[in-house]
Amino acid sequence: MGRKFFVGGNWKCNGTNEEVKKIISTLNAGDVPSQDVVEVVVSPPFVFLPLTKGSLRPDFHVAAQNCWVKKGGAYTGEISAEMLVNLDIPWVILGHSERRLILGESNEFVGDKVAYALSRGLKVIACVGETLEQRESGSTLEVVAAQTKAIADRVSDWTNVVVAYEPVWAIGTGKVATPAQAQEVHAELRKWLHANISPEVAASTRIIYGGSVNGANCKELAAQADVDGFLVGGASLKPEFIDIIKSAEVKKSA
């Protein structure tokens, strides 16, 4: 079975009530391929999840940008997986590099979060990626394998997992990975899944790319064999997000 193209929009910590309404109306008016061709998921900040879910077109879905590592309770400032399920939020992004690096989330902590969110019935966009220093020292594959292993050690069913490869040096920098760089890591990640989990999981798990994706560079990236979509930051707040969704057509005609 083919891997359906996946385009996620990570709005990060951006937006006012008015701006969010504007983004949603732009998305709602966008002419995009059908749900058979592309799965679209947008991820507003927590406080805008109900507004977004309530007014977004039904063929697009929503994701939270994080959730707590276990059942909710006395964890001030946290949002639990149970709450997301209660609000009918189907997806959550976990392990984003901004949380790993700024908030100190370890591979193991991210693995625990992924396992817990899946156990509650959420679908997970699990992020991995190396820093510039790690790439320059030649440890890219080792880093992404260790991040993936910490998830694999805790998760047995990968049906509801999308892996986002987001090299830290490409995030918010305008310095997108070349199609060859993205393809290389995606292929290695798939090889890792094949060797360490199963051929079936390797063949069916979507590996999406994130880091300075925009309307101009998305088609060439989408054409790579192991690039199954994108996780978009800055450009997901702009009308060009529609063009990025349309890059799914590249796959259809491949």
Ligand SMILES: O=C(CO)COP(=O)(O)O
């Ligand atoms: O971090 C990202 C998506 O999660 C990528 O961000 P940019 O697209 O702004 O580089």
